[in-house]
Amino acid sequence: MPNPRLTGLGSGLFCALVMFLLGLVCAVLFGASLTAYGVLFLPVCVLTAVWVRRGDLMTAPVVVPIAFAVGLLPVADGDGGTGGRLMGLVTALATQAGWLYGGTLVAGLIVIVRRVRLVHRRRAAGVARPPT
Secondary structure, three states, X not given: OOOOOEOHHHHHHHHHHHHHHHHHHHHHHOOOOHXXXXXXXXXXXXXXXXXXXXXXXXXXXXXHHHXXXXXXXXXXXXXXXXXXXXXXXXXXXXXXXXXXXXXXXXXXXXXXXXXXXXXXXXXXXXXXXXXX
């Protein structure tokens, strides 16, 4: 399994790009199924939280909801120009809030576990070294 380390900006771009592409795939293959889009959102949240580097851990729970909204652009129903598209996007965000909260929660939990492990490793390394 690849083990890339993304910066905060890189993780945001990765997540947004993948979600936009998955939104296009859902629009073409599944007839703009919001459920399929929500299910595909969860693994992207996990990958984003796992692949972000240690110094930028707290960006993962911030970028995944933004990427969810970006990916909804091709999936959301919208008729009648910009206003209709915006109303479709807001409606899709409201009706799919469970997927949005679930993915953000998953990313947040992974980030918290990684952060706790990092703090414990740093403390153990500090205790193991004799003071000079």
